[in-house]
Amino acid sequence: MLLFSYLLMSGITTGALYALVALGIVIVNKATGVINFAQGEFFMFSGYVGWMLHVQYGLNYPLSFVLATLIGFVLGMLTDRIAFRPIAKNDIVSLVLATVGIGFILKGLARVIWGGRSDYLSFPPITSPDPIMVGPLMVVPQQLAVIAGTAVIMLVFAAFFRLTRAGKMMQATADNARAALLVGIRTDQIYTLAFGTGAAIASAAAILTAPVTLIYPDIGFAFFLKGFAAAVLGGLSSLPGAVLGGLIVGIAESLAGGYIHSSVMELSPFLVIMVVLVVRPTGLLASRRARTV
Amino acid sequence: MPFGRRNVFLALLAFGAIVPAFANGYQLFVCNLVAIYIILAIGLNLLVGYAGQLAFANAAMFGIGAYVIGLLQVHLGWPFWAAFPIGSLVAAAVGTLLALPALRMSGLYLALSTLAFAQATQWVFLHWETVTFGAGGFKTPQLSFAPLPIGKPAGLYYLSLILVVLLYLFARRLVRSRIGRAFVAVRDSEVAAESLGIDLLRYKALAFGLSGFYAGIAGGLYSALLNFVAPEGYDLFQMIIQKSTIVVGGMGSIAGSVVGASLIILILELLREVKGFQEIAFGALLVGFVLFMRGGLIVVVRRYLSGWEEPLRLTPKAEAPGLPRPDPQPSVAEK
Numbered sequence: 001m002l003l004f005s006y007l008l009m010s011g012i013t014t015g016a017l018y019a020l021v022a023l024g025i026v027i028v029n030k031a032t033g034v035i036n037f038a039q040g041e042f043f044m045f046s047g048y049v050g051w052m053l054h055v056q057y058g059l060n061y062p063l064s065f066v067l068a069t070l071i072g073f074v075l076g077m078l079t080d081r082i083a084f085r086p087i088a089k090n091d092i093v094s095l096v097l098a099t100v101g102i103g104f105i106l107k108g109l110a111r112v113i114w115g116g117r118s119d120y121l122s123f124p125p126i127t128s129p130d131p132i133m134v135g136p137l138m139v140v141p142q143q144l145a146v147i148a149g150t151a152v153i154m155l156v157f158a159a160f161f162r163l164t165r166a167g168k169m170m171q172a173t174a175d176n177a178r179a180a181l182l183v184g185i186r187t188d189q190i191y192t193l194a195f196g197t198g199a200a201i202a203s204a205a206a207i208l209t210a211p212v213t214l215i216y217p218d219i220g221f222a223f224f225l226k227g228f229a230a231a232v233l234g235g236l237s238s239l240p241g242a243v244l245g246g247l248i249v250g251i252a253e254s255l256a257g258g259y260i261h262s263s264v265m266e267l268s269p270f271l272v273i274m275v276v277l278v279v280r281p282t283g284l285l286a287s288r289r290a291r292t293v
Numbered sequence: 294m295p296f297g298r299r300n301v302f303l304a305l306l307a308f309g310a311i312v313p314a315f316a317n318g319y320q321l322f323v324c325n326l327v328a329i330y331i332i333l334a335i336g337l338n339l340l341v342g343y344a345g346q347l348a349f350a351n352a353a354m355f356g357i358g359a360y361v362i363g364l365l366q367v368h369l370g371w372p373f374w375a376a377f378p379i380g381s382l383v384a385a386a387v388g389t390l391l392a393l394p395a396l397r398m399s400g401l402y403l404a405l406s407t408l409a410f411a412q413a414t415q416w417v418f419l420h421w422e423t424v425t426f427g428a429g430g431f432k433t434p435q436l437s438f439a440p441l442p443i444g445k446p447a448g449l450y451y452l453s454l455i456l457v458v459l460l461y462l463f464a465r466r467l468v469r470s471r472i473g474r475a476f477v478a479v480r481d482s483e484v485a486a487e488s489l490g491i492d493l494l495r496y497k498a499l500a501f502g503l504s505g506f507y508a509g510i511a512g513g514l515y516s517a518l519l520n521f522v523a524p525e526g527y528d529l530f531q532m533i534i535q536k537s538t539i540v541v542g543g544m545g546s547i548a549g550s551v552v553g554a555s556l557i558i559l560i561l562e563l564l565r566e567v568k569g570f571q572e573i574a575f576g577a578l579l580v581g582f583v584l585f586m587r588g589g590l591i592v593v594v595r596r597y598l599s600g601w602e603e604p605l606r607l608t609p610k611a612e613a614p615g616l617p618r619p620d621p622q623p624s625v626a627e628k
Contacts, residue, residue: 035401083580092400093347094583097540101579104533108572115569217569221529225412228405263420270413277398277406 007258008251013143013212015250016150020205021227022234022242023157024198030174030237031194032088034095038079038103039202040224045106046072046203047215048114069203075106076199080192088191103220111217142212149208153201154243161239170194174237202227222266226253229269232276298548301598305551309454313447321446325518327558328453329511334538334550335464336507341536342545343468344500345480346395350388350407351535353414354505356527358384358512360418360425363433363522368424373436373517381509388505392498411532418524430523433516453514460507464547467503476500477545530572534561537575540582543589552590 021043028036050068053059059067083098132139161167173180173190181187205223206215213219230249234241249272257265312324337351362380365371371379394406418425425431438448467473475496478486487493516522534557542553560578564570582589 035405083584086584090583090587093341093345093544094587096347096401096404097536097579098583100533100536101576101583104572104576104579106576108569108574108576111569111572112567225409229409232405263416267413267416270409270416273406273409274394277402278394 003258007254009139009143011251011254012247013146013250014254015230015247016147017205017209017246018223018226018230018250019243019246020150020153020201020208021223022230022246023154023239024201024205025224025227025231026234026236026239026242027170027201028194028198029231031170032084032191034084034092034099035228036076036079036195036198037096037099037224038083038106039198039227040220040222041103041106042072042075042199042220043202043206043223044215044217044220045075045110046199047206047210047219048110050203050207050210051215052114065204065207068207069200072203072206073196073200077192077196079199080195084191084195085188088188107217107220115217146208146212150205153204153208157197157201157239166193170197225269225273229272229276232273298598302548302551306454306458313450318446321450322518323558323562325446325450325453325514326562327555328450328457329514329518330535330538330554330558331457331551332453332460332507332511332514333535334542334554335460335547336504336511337535338539338542338544338547338550339464339467339476339507340500340504342539342543343473343480344476344497346497346500347400347404348391348395348407348501348504349404349532349536350391350411350414351504351508352527352529352532353411354384354388354508355512355515355531355535356414356418356524357387357505358509359516359522359527360512361509362513363431363516364424366434367431373434373513377510377513380513381506384509384512385502385506388508389498389502391505392494392501395497395501396494408529411529415524415528418527425524428524430521430526433520433522435520436517449514449517456510456514460510461547461551468547472496472499530568533572533575533579537578539589540579541589543591546589546591548594549589549591552594556590 021039024039024042025035028034028039046068049071050064053064053067054061079099079102083102084095087094087098132141161171169180169185170190170193172183172185173187177187180190202223226249227246230245231242233245233248234243249268252272253265253268256268309324309328313321316324333351333355340346340348340351358380360380361383362373362376365376365379366373391407391410395403398406419428436445436449438445441448443451468476475486475491478489478491479493479496479500483493486496512527515526519526538553538557539550540553541556542551543549557575557578560574561571564574586592
């Protein structure tokens with residue numbers, strides 16, 4: 001029972017992070033119809049930026065969090081202006097390769113700028129590292145911080161989509177880009193906003209998780225694949241679906257890692273993606289519209 | 294007097310044939326690497342440039358070829374000459390199996406599921422330690438060309454060169470045949486291709502299998518060249534190198550694969566010191582070519598070398614929307 005509760009908690013924690021990465025993927029995909037392959041690299045790069053601000057320059061944690069998220073937002077917007085807007089009408093092969101290229105540039109930059117110190121950097125924990133007992137459950141306070149942070153970020157985004165003008169314009173564009181253009185929404189600006197928002201979410205996830213995991217230049221791709229698995233599981237166009245998918249992937253991975261073998265964890269995104277795409281391509285919570293896979 | 298593609302390639306081949314006479318060990322190694330990447334690029338171009346299947350599993354096929362060929366020698370004591378064809382065929386078979394998900398997916402989804410497949414292959418290389426020796430990799434036996442009076446570096450180089458010529462000619466014949474036209478039809482519109490009686494499963498499986506076969510052959514040569522096989526040689530970065538070769542050379546051009554592979558390997562070797570610079574360079578190349586030079590370098594070659602006509606090349610869509618593609622004309626040089 002102790003093992004189970006520990007695995008469950010760590011599954012929910014990593015699942016919450018996958019959910020954030022998946023949210024970023026879904027937001028970009030909903031607005032533009034493409035997948036931003038650099039999503040994982042935003043996560044990695046902002047993690048390093050946060051580390052630099054917090055550990056090297058000694059800024060406090062909340063301030064580094066906000067700054068790194070902002071830088072992630074700008075990176076996302078730049079990606080749109082460089083690698084999406086000029087070629088938005090081209091074939092899908094070009095679009096994919098362009099964002100893959102952006103991802104590799106970011107990865108190379110991180111390796112050149114920060115890679116020399118040591119390959120694995122760690123954040124100092126922001127809470128005490130000792131586990132506490134909540135009833136029968138064993139809980140690490142940092143995990144609670146990650147889960148709470150994730151919940152706050154999700155609420156902020158839900159509010160952004162429901163309550164703000166920009167959020168409503170994004171929803172309209174996602175629903176029907178041509179109609180949105182006809183009523184005067186500048187859809188290309190919405191695309192830029194979507195790329196920026198997606199990157200900002202990934203950045204926020206990176207700073208949240210940095211105290212529990214280590215940062216290294218290749219971390220982005222692993223998170224991207226898992227985030228994508230979560231997004232696919234949720235149907236790729238549904239925000240609640242992405243959250244649910246993230247939690248399922250995280251918990252399943254953690255339980256498989258604990259009860260079968262730790263190496264199985266790395267295999268989970270492949271299994272999820274293959275099974276979902278082949279068996280049920282619309283995902284768990286997709287809109288009823290038929291979707292071409 | 295027109296240059297003609299054939300004359301250019303014959304000159305290149307003649308140059309390639311005399312390289313071992315004057316090159317030092319490192320130069321010969323790089324030339325051999327270029328030959329291997331030409332094979333990889335041609336195979337990948339058949340799949341991505343001609344058949345239009347955006348798959349990211351080529352590095353995995355390359356790895357499967359290298360591992361099967363290496364492990365057959367290490368575990369079962371097979372000679373290289375027996376393991377080499379078997380390994381290439383195994384890679385081709387795995388490639389063909391990948392066509393099954395490709396039947397249900399296209400575009401982004403195919404890209405991501407093949408990426409996930411590539412990750413799973415890495416996982417097997419890393420964790421099936423009793424067979425694959427895990428992350429540390431393993432050494433393959435030294436290749437010997439006895440009874441031929443030729444050393445291993447030069448022998449392997451000539452073997453690679455011969456295979457490049459054969460596979461190049463085969464690919465050229467293939468893309469001009471019924472099969473090549475079917476690939477292009479599948480790329481341009483699956484629905485239209487099916488309505489013309491093109492069996493999607495058959496041609497997709499063929500394209501995946503062929504690219505797996507090319508990658509398997511390249512994997513065998515690569516493992517023999519390095520005498521060493523380890524998982525990190527076949528990771529995502531490897532995939533980006535291979536993708537860059539066809540983007541830089543020109544998608545949908547066999548000749549472009551040759552140009553792209555040569556250039557990419559030179560850049561890779563120049564930046565060998567720092568992996569970060571390699572990643573930045575290849576990322577920038579991908580973005581730059583996609584943005585500013587979609588046809589790849591082969592477009593420049595085509596424009597400035599007279600007599601350079603390629604059948605069934607990738608025509609930019611803006612050229613003739615909705616119009617039937619003009620029949621490929623045999624080039625002056627080939628008459």
